[in-house]
Amino acid sequence: MIDIVKRYPGVLANDHVNIALERGEIHALMGENGAGKSTLMSILYGLQSPDEGYIRLKGSTLFLKSPLDAIANGIGMVHQAFKLFESLSVWENVVYRREPRRGIFIDGARARAQVEELARRHGLPIDPKARVANLPVGVRQRLEILKALYREAQVLILDEPTAVLTPAEVSTLFTVMKSLAAAGCTILLVTHKLNEVMAVSDRITVLRDGRVSERLVTAETGPDEIVRAMTGHHVTMQIPKQPRKPGKVKLEAKGLRVEQHGRRVVDDVSLQVSGGEIVGIAGVAGNGQSELIEALMGLIPIAAGTVSLDERDVTHKSVAAHRAGGLSYIAEDRARTATAAAASATDNLVMGFHRTPPIAVKGLLRPKAMRAWARGLIARFDIKIASEDTLVGKLSGGNLQKVVTARELAHNAPVLIAEQPTRGVDVGAIAFIHAELLSERDRGHGILLVSAELSEILALADRILVMYEGRMVAEFARADADEATLGLYMAGGTRV
Amino acid sequence: MTVAAEVRTHLARYVGPLLPIVGAVAVGFGVCGLIALWVGLSPGLMLRQLIKGAVEGPQLFETVARAVPLVGMTLAAAIPLRAGIVNLGADGQLALGGCAAAIVALYLPAPDFVRLAMALTAGMVAGASYAALAAAGEIYAGVPLLLSTWLLTYPAKGLCGYLVRTSLRDPLTAWPSTARIAVGARLGSLIPGTPVNRGFLLIAGIAIAVIFIDRRSSIGFELRLRGLNERFARYGGVALHRQTLGIMIASGAIAGLVGAIMVLGSQFRYTDGALTAPQYSWSGTLAALLAGGEPVGSVIAAVLFAALQTGGFAMERSVEIPRVLTMVLQSVVILFLAMRGAIWKRP
Numbered sequence: 039m040i041d042i043v044k045r046y047p048g049v050l051a052n053d054h055v056n057i058a059l060e061r062g063e064i065h066a067l068m069g070e071n072g073a074g075k076s077t078l079m080s081i082l083y084g085l086q087s088p089d090e091g092y093i094r095l096k097g098s099t100l101f102l103k104s105p106l107d108a109i110a111n112g113i114g115m116v117h118q119a120f121k122l123f124e125s126l127s128v129w130e131n132v133v134y135r136r137e138p139r140r141g142i143f144i145d146g147a148r149a150r151a152q153v154e155e156l157a158r159r160h161g162l163p164i165d166p167k168a169r170v171a172n173l174p175v176g177v178r179q180r181l182e183i184l185k186a187l188y189r190e191a192q193v194l195i196l197d198e199p200t201a202v203l204t205p206a207e208v209s210t211l212f213t214v215m216k217s218l219a220a221a222g223c224t225i226l227l228v229t230h231k232l233n234e235v236m237a238v239s240d241r242i243t244v245l246r247d248g249r250v251s252e253r254l255v256t257a258e259t260g261p262d263e264i265v266r267a268m269t270g271h272h273v274t275m276q277i278p279k280q281p282r283k284p285g286k287v288k289l290e291a292k293g294l295r296v297e298q299h300g301r302r303v304v305d306d307v308s309l310q311v312s313g314g315e316i317v318g319i320a321g322v323a324g325n326g327q328s329e330l331i332e333a334l335m336g337l338i339p340i341a342a343g344t345v346s347l348d349e350r351d352v353t354h355k356s357v358a359a360h361r362a363g364g365l366s367y368i369a370e371d372r373a374r375t376a377t378a379a380a381a382s383a384t385d386n387l388v389m390g391f392h393r394t395p396p397i398a399v400k401g402l403l404r405p406k407a408m409r410a411w412a413r414g415l416i417a418r419f420d421i422k423i424a425s426e427d428t429l430v431g432k433l434s435g436g437n438l439q440k441v442v443t444a445r446e447l448a449h450n451a452p453v454l455i456a457e458q459p460t461r462g463v464d465v466g467a468i469a470f471i472h473a474e475l476l477s478e479r480d481r482g483h484g485i486l487l488v489s490a491e492l493s494e495i496l497a498l499a500d501r502i503l504v505m506y507e508g509r510m511v512a513e514f515a516r517a518d519a520d521e522a523t524l525g526l527y528m529a530g531g532t533r534v
Numbered sequence: 535m536t537v538a539a540e541v542r543t544h545l546a547r548y549v550g551p552l553l554p555i556v557g558a559v560a561v562g563f564g565v566c567g568l569i570a571l572w573v574g575l576s577p578g579l580m581l582r583q584l585i586k587g588a589v590e591g592p593q594l595f596e597t598v599a600r601a602v603p604l605v606g607m608t609l610a611a612a613i614p615l616r617a618g619i620v621n622l623g624a625d626g627q628l629a630l631g632g633c634a635a636a637i638v639a640l641y642l643p644a645p646d647f648v649r650l651a652m653a654l655t656a657g658m659v660a661g662a663s664y665a666a667l668a669a670a671g672e673i674y675a676g677v678p679l680l681l682s683t684w685l686l687t688y689p690a691k692g693l694c695g696y697l698v699r700t701s702l703r704d705p706l707t708a709w710p711s712t713a714r715i716a717v718g719a720r721l722g723s724l725i726p727g728t729p730v731n732r733g734f735l736l737i738a739g740i741a742i743a744v745i746f747i748d749r750r751s752s753i754g755f756e757l758r759l760r761g762l763n764e765r766f767a768r769y770g771g772v773a774l775h776r777q778t779l780g781i782m783i784a785s786g787a788i789a790g791l792v793g794a795i796m797v798l799g800s801q802f803r804y805t806d807g808a809l810t811a812p813q814y815s816w817s818g819t820l821a822a823l824l825a826g827g828e829p830v831g832s833v834i835a836a837v838l839f840a841a842l843q844t845g846g847f848a849m850e851r852s853v854e855i856p857r858v859l860t861m862v863l864q865s866v867v868i869l870f871l872a873m874r875g876a877i878w879k880r881p
Contacts, residue, residue, distance in 0.1 A: 335769075337768070337769065356773055356774075356775070357768055357769060357770075357771055358771040358772065358773040360771075361770075361771035362771070367769070369769060374763075374765060374766075375765050375766060375769050376766065376769060377763075377766060378759055378762040378763035378766040378767075379762075379763065380762045380763070381758075381759060381762045381763070385755070385758075385759060385762075388755075389759060389766070389770040389771075390770050390771050392752050392755045392756070393752045398751075398752045401751050401752050401753065402750050402751055402752070403750050403751060403752060403754075403755060405750075
C-alpha cells in the first residue's frame with residue numbers, strides 16, 4: 039500500500055501511509071484507538087477507497103471498489119465479528135457463492151470433499167457437515183479462515199483475531215498462522231496485544247495519529263519499544279498494588295439462575311464482593327458473564343436465587359433500586375446501554391447525578407453546575423471531545439468508554455461493577471483507569487471486574503472466579519492464579 | 535467561551551432543530567401551490583386568502599380560540615412522545631373529562647365559583663385516571679400502551695354517549711346532550727365580543743409549566759433522556775414504570791382539562807361526539823410529532839395548525855378553494871418531516 043491518504047470530516051485518518059507486505063510473512067499492524075488501523079484495513083479490503091495513494095499487488099495496481107474486488111484479487115479478511123450463516127453447515131458457509139455445480143443444482147458431495155481436502159491441506163481440522171450454530175468460537179474462526187482460503191486468498195487480514203479465544207485456542211491459531219505463512223500466504227495481523235505480536239509476527243508496522251510512527255523487526259525489538267512507538271511516550275505497564283484489606287461483604291449473590299430461551303445462561307452462581315477487594319471474573323466472552331452482571335444489576339429477570347446489597351435484599355428490584363442501594367455499573371455495551379448517542383456529553387455525564395446537588399437543587403437543574411461537572415470529568419479523564427455540548431455519538435469507542443468509566447467512578451459507590459472497563463481505550467488511558475480502580479479499592483469499595491483480557495484480571499483482581507457455560511468453575515486467590523491454569527478452566531477443562 | 539461561540543452554540547441548540555420544520559412547511563406550501571396551479575387556481579390568491587382568513591381582524595380571535603384546545607391536545611401528545619411513548623387515547627380522556635366537568639357543573643350543590651373550580655378539577659381527574667388505567671395495563675399486565683390507550687377510547691366515548699342519552703339527557707333538545715350549564719359555572723369570555731374564553735389562560739399556564747419542567751427540571755431531564763435511549767435511562771437508574779405512570783397521568787389530565795374547557799367555555803353542555811368531532815387529538819398528535827415531542831416546537835406547530843385550519847375555513851367560504859387543500863398541506867408537511875431521517879441527517 040503506497041502513500042495512502044484518507045480524510046474524514048475534521049480528521050486525517052491516514053496520512054501518507056506506506057506499508058509493504060512480503061510474501062509469506064506475518065505482519066502486525068499496531069496502534070492505539072483512532073490511530074488509523076481500521077481505516078487502513080478497510081481500504082485494503084475494498085470497503086473504502088483512499089483519497090490519495092494506491093495499492094499494488096505483485097506489481098499491478100489495484101482499484102478496489104468493494105470487498106468482492108478484494109476477494110477476486112486474493113485478499114481475504116476475518117472480521118472481529120464473524121460473518122457466518124449460523125443455521126447452515128460448515129461446507130455450505132465455505133462454498134457460498136462459489137458452489138461447485140451440477141446443472142442448476144449444488145454438488146454437495148463434491149463441495150464437502152473439497153472443503154475436507156482444503157482443511158486437511160492447511161491443518162485446520164473441522165467437520166464439514168457440522169452446523170455453525172453448534173460450533174465453539176475458536177472453530178468458527180477456523181471456518182472464517184477456510185472461507186478465505188477457499189477463495190484462494192493470498193493475503194489474509196485478521197482483525198483482532200484473539201479477542202474471543204481461550205489461551206489454548208490462541209496458541210492453535212498461532213500454529214495455523216505460521217503454517218499458512220510457511221505455505222506462502224501473507225498475513226496482516228491487526229491487534230493491540232503486545233505479547234501476541236511478539237509471539238507470532240515477523241515484522242511490525244506501528245501507526246500513530248494516522249502516520250507510520252515506526253517499522254520494526256519483531257526479533258530485534260521488545261514490548262517497551264512498541265509501546266513507545268504507539269503512544270509517543272513511555273508508559274509503565276505494571277501498577278504498584280497495596281496489600282488488600284477486605285472489609286465486610288457488600289454485594290452477595292446466592293444460587294443465581296437466569297434463563298433465556300429455555301437455556302440456563304447463568305446457572306447456580308453464588309459470589310460475594312467485600313469492601314476493599316477486586317473480584318475478577320475470567321472467562322471467554324459469551325459464557326454468561328453479561329447475563330450474570332445484568333441480573334445482578336436488575337436489568338434482566340432472575341429465575342432463581344437472591345441478590346443482596348449491604349445485606350439488604352434487592353432481588354427482582356429495579357435498576358433504580360440497585361443504584362440507590364450503592365451500586366454503580368460500567369456496562370459492556372457502551373453505545374447502546376451505557377450512553378445515549380443523541381445526547382450531549384453533559385447529559386451523559388450527569389445521568390444519575392441529575393436529582394441531587396450540585397446538579398439539581400429542589401428538583402430544578404442548575405445548567406452552570408451541569409456544564410462545570412461535565413468539563414471537570416472531561417478534563418480529569420482526558421476525554422477528547424470538541425466541547426461538553428458535543429453529542430457522544432460522535433466519539434470514538436475509546437473516548438466513549440472514558441465517558442462511561444468517568445461517570446460511574448464519579449458515583450463513588452460502595453460497590454462498582456466494571457464490565458470491560460478499558461475495552462478499546464488507548465494504552466495510556468488504560469493505566470489511568472486501572473489506577474483509578476485500584477484507588478477505589480484502597481478507599482474500601484468493592485469492585486466486581488469482568489474482563490475478556492486475562493492480563494487485566496491478573497493485574498487488578500485480588501480473587502479470581504472463572505466462568506464457563508453459565509457456571510463458576512473455579513476460584514483462585516490472585517497469588518495462586520496464573521494464565522495457564524486460568525486458561526484451562528476457561529476452556530472448560532475441569533469442574534470444581 | 536467567546537461571545538461569538540456562545541451565540542453559535544445557542545443557535546445550534548435552539549434554531550438548528552427548527553430548520554427542518556421550516557423547510558418542511560416551505561415545501562408543503564410549494565406542493566399546495568402546484569396543486570392549485572394544476573386545477574387552475576392562483577396560488578397567490580390561495581395563500582393570501584389563507585393568511586387573511588387566519589389572522590385578519592376578527593379571524594385572529596377565531597384562530598386563538600381554536601388554538602386553545604389544539605395546543606392542549608398537542609401537549610397531551612407531546613409529553614409521552616418526548617419520552618418515546620405514545621398516548622393514542624386522548625380522545626377518550628377528552629370525552630371523559632368533558633363529561634365529568636359537565637356533571638359537576640350541573641349537579642354539584644355549591645356556589646358558582648366552587649362549582650367551576652370543581653368541574654375543571656373533575657375533568658382533569660377523570661382524564662388522568664383513565665390514562666393511568668392504560669399505564670397500569672402496560673406495567674402490570676404487559677398490554678402495550680399503544681394498544682390499551684387506543685382501545686380504551688371506545689368504552690369512554692360509549693359511556694359518555696350512554697349517559698347523555700339516558701339519565702343526563704336534556705329532553706328539550708333533539709341531540710343526545712346534557713342540559714345547559716348555568717352562566718355562573720361557565721368559563722367566561724376573556725376578550726368580550728370574541729370566542730376567546732378564560733380557558734386560554736389555563737392552557738397558556740400549562741404550556742409554560744410544561745416547557746419549564748422540560749427544560750429545567752430533573753423530571754424533564756429523565757423524560758428527554760428516555761426519549762433518546764430508553765435502555766440508557768433504565769441503566770442510569772430512571773424508574774421507568776413510575777415514570778410511565780406519571781407521564782400518562784400528566785397527559786390524561788391535560789386532555790381531560792381540554793374537555794372541561796370546551797364544555798365550560800364554549801359549548802356549555804356535553805353533547806355526544808361534539809368534543810371529538812373537530813379531531814383535535816389527531817391534529818395535536820401531528821403537531822407534537824412535527825416537533826418530536828419538544829414542547830416549544832410542539833406549541834408553535836399547534837398554533838400554526840390552528841391558523842391553517844381557521845384560514846382554510848375562511849378560504850373555502852370566500853373564494854371557494856376547498857379546505858381540503860389545507861389538510862393536504864398539513865399532510866405534506868408531516869410526510870416531508872418524516873423523511874428527514876433520510877434527508878436531513880446526511881452529513
